[in-house]
Amino acid sequence: MALCGGTVSSLREQIAARPAADAAVLPGALTAAVVALSLAAGLTALFARLGPVSATPAAVGWWLPLPAERRGLLRGELRRSVGLAVAAALTVGVPVVLAWTRTPAGVLAGLAAGALLAVIAVAVLVVRQAGGGGGWVPPVAGAVAAVAVVGPAVAGSVVARLDVVLPDAAGRAWSLPAPLASGVLAVLLGLAVLCLVLADRRLADLPAGALRASGETAQYATASVFSLDTRELGRALGTTVRRPRRPLAWRWVRHPWQAVVAGDLAVLARSPWRWGQLAVGAALPVLAARTEGLAGLPALVAVTVVLGWWLAATSLGEPSRRASAAPAADRGLPLGGAAVVWARAVVPAAVLAGVCGVSALLIGQGTGAPAAWLVLGVVTAPAWAGAAVRAGYRPDLDWSGPVLASPMGAVPVGVSSTLVRGPDVGLLGTAPVALALLLGAVPWWLVGAALLWSLALGALAVGTARPPD
């Protein structure tokens, strides 16, 4: 007890003496804007995936063949999509607008501009949907979202390295003269009305096949949300794998476990969307660490570390999720059930070592000992790899047992323990990084402890993950 008490007391003194972060160079308003841009791009991709106008298979079968104008049947769907987009824009826009301006007129103008931009975006997506093209929208939006997070994080790290002081843009740069602001709003309003009229006219051109496809996706996603199945939600909204240009030969595969690794690498290589997730996952905590106001709050930076690295781990958990949903392919390999699960941790561990290492290196910029930060990130990877596999192979919710009433309907009693299966291990594995953030430095004893802790958690997570019977 004396030893523990002494250690805690020593840590408290070190935390209290933590040096001030001097690598926080990005204005908070800028970070708020890029995060909002990233969220807006993500929402645009979501709306494009869901139509934005859709019809249930039943509606396509019963209503669309009727000798009635299709535009009237689909107008309600358009109104619903526009309403949802405006609500999302206002929700995302409030913190951004407040970060840039505090005057009532400025806040109202900013929110109005956000809402009008949302209307324009939905209307343009409907026109694109009617034209039959636009498969490029989700990937482009995903790329915008990734660049919006990665770009400022990298730029902030470079600026901090060069010791350049950026001007504070908030408050001064955004104080547009009232006539100009009114003019911008008037133009946006005109564009929104024009786009809405155009979208309304093009409703008649929406093909039944496209309406059915987006309706099925929306139904699948909605059912997944209400059954609290995030894995099914990912499948509903996930992008399809594209046909590879060159077939793989895998001459290096000599053992059955290498076949699992080869298959998992192919999943990653053929899903550019996942590369973006990995980049965003690595950059998100760096962005927080470079932002004025946030960098001085190590607990908040630690939260972004967990969020970012969980995003990266989730993107690498896709093979485990697929194998859990359809285990028959793995049964064709001469490898035991437990060995398959262990082999499935190889790719996440290798890739996360790079993601977490680079991310930690940049987070620790300005606190000295970059090698220690890099190694601390690398040794955290086994825990997150275990989290990816544990989450992918988690059992389905048990709806046969007792249920609880909730605002979303009945939910099984064990829902929370099932849903946190995976992130729980990652969260625990990140504790040494959080401690390093609190200390403002990475002592080497912490790196050693983190390695043992992470290996133990990773082994526990993978060892207790089981393919479905």
Place this chain on the structure above:
Amino acid sequence: MVLLAAEQLSVGYGDAPVCAPVTVSVAPGTAVALVGPNGAGKSTVLQTMVGLLPPLAGTVRFAGGPVDERDAGFRRSVAGVLDDDAFFPSLTGAEHLLLTARAHGVADAEQVVAAELAAFGLTDRAGALPSALSSGQRRRLALAGALVRPADLLVLDEPERRLDTAMRRVLADRLAALVDAGGAVLFASHDPAFIGTLADLALVVGEDECPVVAPEDAVAALQEG
């Protein structure tokens, strides 16, 4: 020597058996057909015999030991087509076969895969992802996946399903040759010609009893309806 043996095996879901208890064995160099009307329990018997479902009662043994579907040795020895979507969805058909062959240490894997693709008429679609194949093509790819690798026992659930007449004949002849070479096949089927070509014995799956009969008797029973 018996490869797979079921003794008074009761199969079903929950605690309700779907058919009478089954006693049957499959030896190397033999093919055993499971016949019976739709819903008789043929697929449930197959899945229980390969360890995908727990038996309600009785025993099932593979090479003298208990069946453990998660065991590497069992997976190396037994190839099955029981599921329509037993594919790695990010791999093309040819890649799926190649990875399976390499995992099983098949020599000249690329040539073997090319030969299987040709045998199942999939050469033109070798570069397509499973999701881009028709249901019949996916069925042929699944069968090719079971035959591209070595196995002591093949377990097939209605292998003739979604195959045209010519392909059914090709498959039956191929499996018969495999049995002649010492392999074993356990399969469920509704196709009298397929059963007649391939089976050495037939297990008639029924509600009251599950007798093992000569394949001619099973075919006659099928043709009588």
